[in-house]
Amino acid sequence: MEPLPLTRRLTQSIRDFIGRFFHAMREEDLGGIAAQMTYYFMLALFPTLILMVWVLDLLPLKGDMAAAVGRSFHGVSKELGTLIQRYIEEFAKRQPSGGLLLWIFAALWAASRGISGARKGLDRVFRPERRRNFAKLRAFDLLTTLLAILFVGLAQFLMLGGQQLARFVVNLVGLEERYAIAWSFVRWPLVLSLLLLGVVMAYRYLPSRKLPFRYLFYGAVPTVLGWLALGAGFRIWLRNLGNFDKIYGSLTSFFLLMFFLWLVSLCLLIGGQTAYVMAADEGEEGEVSDLDGEE
Template sequence: MTINKSSSNYLNEAKMAEKKNREKEARNSSDDIFVDEVKFKSKVPKKPDEEFYVSKINKPAKIKDDPNFFQSLMFQFSKDNTSGMAAQLAYYFLLAVFPLLIFLLTLVPLFQIDQETITQMIQDYAPSDIAGTLEGIIGDVMTASSGGLLSVGLIVTLWSASNGMTALMNAFNVAYDIEDNRNFIVAKLLSVVFTVILALSVILTFVLIVFGGQIGNLMFGVIGLDQHFQTLWNLVRSILPVLLVFVVFLVMYTTAPNIRLKVKSVIPGTLFTTIAFLVASWAFSFYISNFGNYSATYGSIAGVIILILWLYITGVIIILGAQINAIMHKRTLRKEKEEDGQDESIA
């Protein structure tokens, strides 16, 4: 009797499973936009009573069987939801911009830099709407600069900006289709290090632009070199900020993804990001200064809106650079596997 019950239960379970499969097939055939859940093979150990599933946006991305580089990039752009990740980066970076600005400005009195020098530089390089917003913040911070503000600004800056760097690291991992299973503390420390590098690069760029001439006079005037060397220094001074941007992106693209990469493998994406970032920043500033009239639409918050747009464009460019590197990396791995297969067949 027990055997009959077991057999009956087994048959019932088999029928139920078959019925569920038929219902699932019918649902898939009648509803083309239905997407099955996909289990995720994670390196992180899981508990016996839990499963990992792929986190995704249910948006189709098309690609041909043998795509060229541009088609692969467009597929990667759509598959990785690049526009959404860039918006996420813009949000985090916006939260980090003002604490970072406060922190940097609290250091200004230590170097005997007056407010007029900073505001003049902002007027020369930033669109008028953003310049007005930044000048107001600069005036408030420099008149109320204190050690307490410095310490609070440092803590808030590192925390807020590191969140932006964490989002950037996640975007890089998505580009390479890899899991970020690094320890939370390690990942947070790495994002803080990138934040500090970025802050130092901003300070160094500011010093080169504002005080480059004085530095050249001190360097070449003391040892008695003529005007030709100062002309050469002025040329070097104009190139150094670009080189600095390149080095910062090179370091991020090499070390931020959770995968071992050679420096030469990330050079294509770094070159693209550096050139595109500088050109897009100049073009955006030119457009805002000459054609855009955001003040008529957004009023007093026009500067913030423009800043968000610029951060969004920057996010798209940085992610595209990572995707270029990822495509090159995947193609290199595929080529190496094909060559290894040919060698084995010959042997």
């Protein structure tokens, strides 16, 4: 039986989109861009975690936040979790001497390199027409880094202290215990929604080209789904195939961290490429932001 015209057109549209998408991936060398982003993320990871722990310590949470943030990485890899947890706990015990604001600013400056790397990578994918003013961009990176840390800190707060928050609100308002139990199920969709919103905001404000929000949402969905699949697949791979201790020895944790950050970067770029290709197909490539400078 001949397929319906609508079905044929839909199939052809999907096939054309996939073809253009993979052509754009090869043309832009997303793997190479992800490797560059990994370098920036490596520079920014530990300063970002330090600032995140500092933000969480300001909240009314019980327990050691440094250890809790480190343990949250055990879900991806025990080696990664151990490396990060050991670093954060060591820093928490031996904070740098000098003014508090001084080392916070230094950590913020280092953490902003991650935002800078993501911006440069997404600019390659979104194909800006002009270069952007360096001084304005550095100020933009610092402000965006601070907002991102607060945003991620909120998500971490909901994951690590969500149950404490629920019981506090229940006791304060005088609700029944079942509302606290219900919150334990509601907080995970809320965290995923925050993650999706964060990716959309990254696609909107980091690149110089501003696409319509609906295309950014289309790109953010595969990015978030890719990260979720990455977390699960990474654990399965390490459990069954990842016998790296015999190959890399003491460098195993470092290798796994770099590889994991490369995959995270690649997912972010693939989502951005999806948004750009879909927008370009419909002739809505957006406008270039006003942070541009002279060549």
